[in-house]
Amino acid sequence: MTDRSRSPYRSGRRGPGKGGGQPGRPAPAPGTAVRRVAYDVLRAVQERDAYANLLLPAKLKDRGLDGRDAALATELTYGTLRRQGTYDAILDACVDRSLSSVDAEVLPLLRLGAHQLLSTKIPPHAAVSATVNVARRAVGQHRARFANAVLRKVGARDLDAWTGIVAPDRDADPVGHLAVVHSHPRWVVEALAAALGDDLSGGLAETEALLAAHNERPGVTLLAKPGRASVADLVEGGAQPARYSPHAAYLAEGDPALVREVRQRRAAVQDEASQMVALALTRVRVKGADARWLDACAGPGGKSALLAGLAGRRDARLLSAEVQPARAGLVASAVERSVRDAARVVVADSTRPAWRESAFDRVLADVPCTGLGALRRRPESRWRRTPQTAAELAPLQTALLERALDAARPGGVVAYVTCSPHLPETSGIVEPVLAARSDAELLRAADHLPETADVAAGRDGMYAQFWPHRHGTDAMFLALIRKRG
Structure with a gap:
């Protein structure tokens, strides 16, 4: 199946190039510099466990790429990472030895070329020649000839034809096929x-829908x-009100950093489900005092920023704890100038807390995890995590x-996220x-998320689970868990 993205550089089939040429005429091949940025990021992700969302913007700035060149470099990088498993299966059929024996510095080039050939409308000759040009400069003439030969084999079929060859039979092995x-x-x-x-016997239809969603380019939610900005402010800047969170807006296009409120740190990029789970914690009724809140794993600070504003409005105080000093600095920046300066940030290990027990009315524990819920935004995570990681x-x-x-x-509430x-x-x-x-009871989380349908999950529907x-x-x-009195 073909990956359908909203990127202007992607299509289910090859077609005419974009630009100022006549209809039907391919656009000129984009410059080698664009591919070189994508290659450098892909190689760093593979060899140094770098994160594309952190490294790519720095590379684009360093190489002076913006506009359409930056958009293409971004698409090539993220598209290659998302479809890496498919491309590896195809490449394995196109090399005369095991793919694992291919030089580590060559493999990202082959994946980059395969992505252009199979999932973009870049003309095949341009995709191959531009990628081989990068190979000559990055890995030498000999290995560039190898890349050229392999990519010409890849370009002999389209993506659907290749997956029909390399994917296991759907009926015999539905998991392997997907x-x-x-x-x-x-x-x-x-x-x-x-x-x-x-249900495996049902063909895994919903699982397939989820996997397909992971390969789509996610939108930007602000x-x-x-107390520092409103949705109306963001709408005035070109965003659209969000579906669920009363504090969120969708940015259809453009760089979030160009939004005035983001530049002024009165708004930030944050997924809507992240906002909703934090809001749910604030909606649980607690008897008695409601003055002390804790974000026990606060970095990089998105949920603390939301909680700090809401705490300030209620005359409550938020303590944001983060074990890594650099991430604690990000939290401090995120909560700066919150309503009534309600947040205090500390560098602390919440498994060995410095605060006394039974001190807080509301506690958020957004714990470190495999990140399998954010594979749209961090596609490299799917190739790094293993069952052993969990x-x-x-x-x-x-x-x-x-x-x-x-x-x-006693009587307080904890959100485990x-x-x-x-x-x-x-x-x-x-x-x-x-x-x-014996001192804790599970609450029905979905009861505190009335805006969202179909989030109840787990035992008796007591948990909430969002899905792409x-x-x-x-x-x-x-x-959501209440501490018993």
């Missing part, structure tokens, strides 16, 4: 199907920080939830912790 066609590791397909409760995170997630419950006063729907990180953490304690293919958001998980 893994290749939609470019996800097999274990991730299995994990997402389990989280959705999708947060109007309460197993290694489980003790930390458990400790953070336990200490969050300790920090809440992950940007992952993977069951070992969600209900697999919450249920054992609650089973071992249902809600257009990241796959955020929420459990």
Whole structure:
């Protein structure tokens, strides 16, 4: 199946180039500099575990690329990362030895060329020649000839024809088929199907819809920080009011940094589901005092920015704790000049808290996780995470939830949040912790999210789970827990 993106550089079939030429005439091949930026980022992601969303903007600025060149470099980078699994299966059929034996510095070039040939409307000769030009400069003439030969084989068929050849049979191996066609590791397909409760005998239709959504370019959602900006301000700047969050707006196009409120740090980029899980925590009724709030894992500060504004409006105070000093600095920037300066930021390890127990009325524990809920925005995560990653995170997630419950006063409420729907990180953490304690009870999270349909999940629908293919958001998980008196 062809990846359909909203990018002007992508299409399900090859067609005429864009630009000022006559209809039907291909546009000139974009410059080598654009491919070189994409290649450098792809190689850094592969070899140094770099993050594309952090490295690419710096590379574009350093190389002086903007406008259409920057847009093309972005598409080539993210498109290649999203479809890497599919391209690797195709490339494996086009090299005369195992793909794992191909030089590490050559493999990103082959993937970059395959993406242009199979998922963009860049003319085939331009895709091959421009990529080979990068290869000559980056890896030498000999390996450039190898790349040229392989890419010419790739260009002999379109994407649908190739996936029909390299993907396992759908009836015999539905998980393997989806893994290749939609470019996800097999274990991730299995994990997402389990989280959705999708039936293997039913063809995994909803799982396929989710995988397809992961390969779409996500839109930009802005947060109007309460008390500092309004949705009306963002709409005046060209955004559209969001569907769910009363503090959110969608930016249809353009650089968020060009929005006045973002430049002034009165607004920020934040996924709508991230806003909603934080809002749900503030909506639970607590008896008695409601003056002390805690964000136990605050970096980089998006949820703290929202909570700080809401806390200030209620004469409450927010303590934002982050274990990494650099990320704590980001939190401080995010909450700066919040309503009544309601937030205080500390560098602290919330598994060994410096605060006393039963000190807070509301506690957010947005714990470190595999990030499988944000694969649209960080596509490289799907190739880095393994089942072992989740197993290694489980003790930390458990400790953070336990200490969050300790920090809440009797009658207070805790929100356990992950940007992952993977069951070992969600209900697999919450249920054992609650089973071992007599002082905590699970609340029905969906009751505090009336704007959203179809978010109830898990045991008796007590949890909330957002999904890209249902809600257009990241796959955020929420459990709300009350500390018993």
